[in-house]
Amino acid sequence: MVAALVALVGWGAFAAFETDIAAFREARFGMFIHWGLYTQLGGRWKGERMDYIGEWIQSRYQIPNAEYGLLAKEFNPTKFDADEWARQAKDAGMEYVVFTTKHHEGFSMYATKVSDYNIVDATPFKRDAFGELAAACRRHGLKVGIYYSQNLDWHEFDAADPRENIGRRRTALANKGMSWGNSWDWPDATNKDFDRYLKAKVYPQLKELLTNYGEIFVIWFDCPNGMTPQQSKDLKDYVRSLQPHVLVSGRIGNGFGDFDTPGDNQLLTGKSEFPLECPVTLNDTWGFKYDDHNWKSGYRVACDLMETLSGNANYILNIGPRPDGRFPDASSDVLRELAGWRRKTDVQIKGTKESPFAQAMPWGWCTVADGNVLQLVVKSDWTNELAVCGVRNEIA
Ligand code: GLC
Numbered sequence: 001m002v003a004a005l006v007a008l009v010g011w012g013a014f015a016a017f018e019t020d021i022a023a024f025r026e027a028r029f030g031m032f033i034h035w036g037l038y039t040q041l042g043g044r045w046k047g048e049r050m051d052y053i054g055e056w057i058q059s060r061y062q063i064p065n066a067e068y069g070l071l072a073k074e075f076n077p078t079k080f081d082a083d084e085w086a087r088q089a090k091d092a093g094m095e096y097v098v099f100t101t102k103h104h105e106g107f108s109m110y111a112t113k114v115s116d117y118n119i120v121d122a123t124p125f126k127r128d129a130f131g132e133l134a135a136a137c138r139r140h141g142l143k144v145g146i147y148y149s150q151n152l153d154w155h156e157f158d159a160a161d162p163r164e165n166i167g168r169r170r171t172a173l174a175n176k177g178m179s180w181g182n183s184w185d186w187p188d189a190t191n192k193d194f195d196r197y198l199k200a201k202v203y204p205q206l207k208e209l210l211t212n213y214g215e216i217f218v219i220w221f222d223c224p225n226g227m228t229p230q231q232s233k234d235l236k237d238y239v240r241s242l243q244p245h246v247l248v249s250g251r252i253g254n255g256f257g258d259f260d261t262p263g264d265n266q267l268l269t270g271k272s273e274f275p276l277e278c279p280v281t282l283n284d285t286w287g288f289k290y291d292d293h294n295w296k297s298g299y300r301v302a303c304d305l306m307e308t309l310s311g312n313a314n315y316i317l318n319i320g321p322r323p324d325g326r327f328p329d330a331s332s333d334v335l336r337e338l339a340g341w342r343r344k345t346d347v348q349i350k351g352t353k354e355s356p357f358a359q360a361m362p363w364g365w366c367t368v369a370d371g372n373v374l375q376l377v378v379k380s381d382w383t384n385e386l387a388v389c390g391v392r393n394e395i396a
Pocket of ligand 1: 034056279
C-alpha cells in the first residue's frame with residue numbers, strides 16, 4: 001500500500017512537472033532584462049571604454065566596493081516605466097520577462113530586508129523596480145521570471161571566489177586582471193565560507209523573492225562555478241518548497257536545472273530533445289554600454305528566433321535599459337520591427353512546436369502551430385522554388 005502511495009505521489013510530482021515544463025515550452029519567447037548599478041557606468045570607467053560585457057565592469061576594473069557602492073547615490077532612473085517595458089515585450093511576441101533581481105555586483109534591484117545594498121534603501125530612486133515590473137508584466141499578460149546570481153557576489157566576503165576554477169574563457173580575462181570572485185577587496189580567500197553566504201543572503205533573499213512577488217515562472221541562476229552538487233540540490237529543493245511550479249535554469253549547477261541553458265549567444269544547430277533556452281544579446285553586452293553599437297537587426301533576430309523555435313527551444317532576448325530607465329532606442333527599434341512582423345504576417349510564436357522535418361529548409365523554417373498547422377516562415381530574400389519535401393499526409 002505504501003509503495004503504491006509513494007508511486008502515486010511520485011507520479012503526481014512528475015505529472016505536475018510535465019505541466020510546468022509544457023508551459024515553459026509553450027511560452028517560447030522571453031525578454032531578459034539586465035539592470036543594475038553597472039548601468040550607471042555604461043561600460044565606461046575613468047575614461048576607458050570597457051572591452052567586455054557591461055555588467056562585469058566592477059571585476060574588469062577591480063573597483064573596490066567602497067568606491068563602486070557610491071554609484072547607488074546616482075541611481076535615479078526618472079524615466080522608468082514598467083508598463084512601457086511590458087508593452088514593448090508583449091507587442092514583440094514575448095510571453096515572459098526575466099529580471100536581474102541581484103547580479104554578480106551584489107546589489108539588489110528589489111525591496112529586500114536582507115541587505116541595505118538595494119534599490120529602495122541606497123538610492124534616491126527609492127522604488128522597488130522588480131515589484132513594479134512584476135505588476136506591469138501581469139497587467140500585460142506576461143509571466144514573471146527572476147535572474148539571481150546565487151554564487152558570485154562581489155559585495156560579500158563569503159561569496160564564491162573559485163580562483164582555482166578560473167576556466168579557460170576567463171583565463172583570457174584573468175590576464176586583464178579579472179576574476180570570478182572579488183579578489184580585489186579580499187585577496188586572501190582563506191577564511192571565506194560560501195555556506196555562510198548562502199545562509200546569510202541567498203536563502204533569505206530567495207524567500208523574499210518567492211514569497212512577496214506572486215507566482216514566479218522561472219528562476220534564472222547563473223555562474224555556478226565551484227558549487228557542490230549538494231549545494232545546487234539543496235537550493236533547488238528550497239525554491240521548490242516555496243513555489244512548487246517555479247522552473248530552475250541549468251545554471252543552478254551540477255545538472256539540477258529543469259531546462260538547459262547553453263552558453264551565451266549560442267544558438268541551436270539542430271533540435272533539442274531537452275527543454276532548452278538560448279540567451280541572446282541584442283548587441284554584445286547584457287548590461288547597458290554607451291559604446292556598444294553592434295546591434296542585431298530585427299530581421300536577424302526574427303531569423304534566429306525561428307531557427308530556435310523550429311529546433312524546439314526557447315529564445316530569450318536581452319535588453320539592457322539605460323541609466324534613465326528607458327530601453328536603448330536601438331533595442332526598442334528591434335522590438336518594434338518584431339511587432340510589425342507579427343502584425344503583417346500573423347506568424348505564430350507562442351505554443352508552436354518544433355519542425356516535424358529532420359532536414360533544415362534553405363528558404364526558412366517550419367514550426368507547427370495550432371496542433372497540426374505547418375507554419376512556413378520564408379526568408380524575405382528567398383526567390384527560388386519553395387519545396388517542402390517529406391510531407392506524407394494529405395494536406396488540408
Ligand atoms: C554570463 C554572464 C552574466 C550574464 C549571463 C547572461 O553568465 O557572466 O553577466 O548575466 O551570462 O546569460
